[in-house]
Amino acid sequence: GAVVSQHPSRVICKSGTSVKIECRSLDFQATTMFWYRQFPKQSLMLMATSNEGSKATYEQGVEKDKFLINHASLTLSTLTVTSAHPEDSSFYICSARLGTVSYNEQFFGPGTRLTVL
Amino acid sequence: DAKTTQPTSMDCAEGRAANLPCNHSTISGNEYVYWYRQIHSQGPQYIIHGLKNNETNEMASLIITEDRKSSTLILPHATLRDTAVYYCIVRGMGTDKLIFGTGTRLQVFP
Numbered sequence: 001g002a003v004v005s006q007h008p009s010r011v012i013c014k015s016g017t018s019v020k021i022e023c024r025s026l027d028f029q030a031t032t033m034f035w036y037r038q039f040p041k042q043s044l045m046l047m048a049t050s051n052e053g054s055k056a057t058y059e060q061g062v063e064k065d066k067f068l069i070n071h072a073s074l075t076l077s078t079l080t081v082t083s084a085h086p087e088d089s090s091f092y093i094c095s096a097r098l099g100t101v102s103y104n105e106q107f108f109g110p111g112t113r114l115t116v117l
Numbered sequence: 118d119a120k121t122t123q124p125t126s127m128d129c130a131e132g133r134a135a136n137l138p139c140n141h142s143t144i145s146g147n148e149y150v151y152w153y154r155q156i157h158s159q160g161p162q163y164i165i166h167g168l169k170n171n172e173t174n175e176m177a178s179l180i181i182t183e184d185r186k187s188s189t190l191i192l193p194h195a196t197l198r199d200t201a202v203y204y205c206i207v208r209g210m211g212t213d214k215l216i217f218g219t220g221t222r223l224q225v226f227p
Contacts, residue, residue, distance in 0.1 A: 004160075032213060043204075044161065044217040093160045097213055105151070106215060108160035 002028045004096050006109035013084055014117055021079045021112045023094030029074035030096035034106065035067070038091040050077045084116045121205045126222040129199075135192040137221050139205030142186040147210045150181060152190045154201040155220070161204065164190065195225045 003026040013019050023033055031052045036044040048069050049057045056069035068080040077096075081088055091113050095106040122140040129135040141150065151166040165172055165179045167188075172179045178191040192199055204220040 006160075034213075034215070036217075043219050044155075046214060046216065049214070091158070095160070095215075104213075105163045105166065106213075107163060108153075111158070111160045113158075 002107040004107045004109040006112050010113040012115045015085050018082045023077045025075045025096040032097045033077040034095045035079050036093045086116045089116045121218050123205050123221045128224050129195045131227050135195040137190040137203050140187045141207045144185050144207050148207050150188050151206040154203045156201045197225050200225045
């Protein structure tokens with residue numbers, strides 16, 4: 001199957017700093033990628049849809065100025081958590097959709113665990 | 118997208134078939150049923166999807182009732198590595214969002 005990678009796998013940072021997480025589709029091009037957040041013992045929550053070459057679409061309640069998304073190429077999307085605080089500590093997961101058809105399956109990255117001290 | 122209902126947890130003996138049910142009584146004609154699973158601290162893994170016909174691949178089988186109001190994911194010979202949270206998701210043809218519910222926590226025991 002298609003492979004999606006994330007970097008870093010885990011990061012610990014101080015409160016107030018910014019953290020960038022990369023999501024890459026390794027063996028396919030992805031015009032659309034998605035970012036999710038998962039708190040302990042909870043399900044995945046969709047944060048935003050990232051389209052190559054255009055602005056991301058954020059879900060209701062997600063602060064676009066805090067969670068900056070850039071999708072500059074067909075294989076890379078980045079999520080930057082700006083001025084991170086302890087409540088931003090979570091498991092961040094990206095996915096990439098195969099092809100351009102909206103209902104094609106999505107392939108997920110392994111996730112990035114962010115801990116903000 | 119239609120809402121799904123799944124049991125919170127299930128157990129299955131290793132080597133036996135694991136049958137995971139999902140109710141989606143409000144599903145509409147152009148909505149697919151997707152199954153993903155998430156092993157602890159990993160990203161979700163695609164398993165299978167279908168519209169109205171039963172589907173089978175190397176991982177599992179998907180049985181969709183004739184009225185499409187429910188479906189069952191079958192893992193024919195469960196192994197310990199199949200222990201995970203299994204998510205049943207209904208998604209329309211016109212949308213690319215996957216909305217995850219709470220899923221079923223499957224525990225496979227020796």
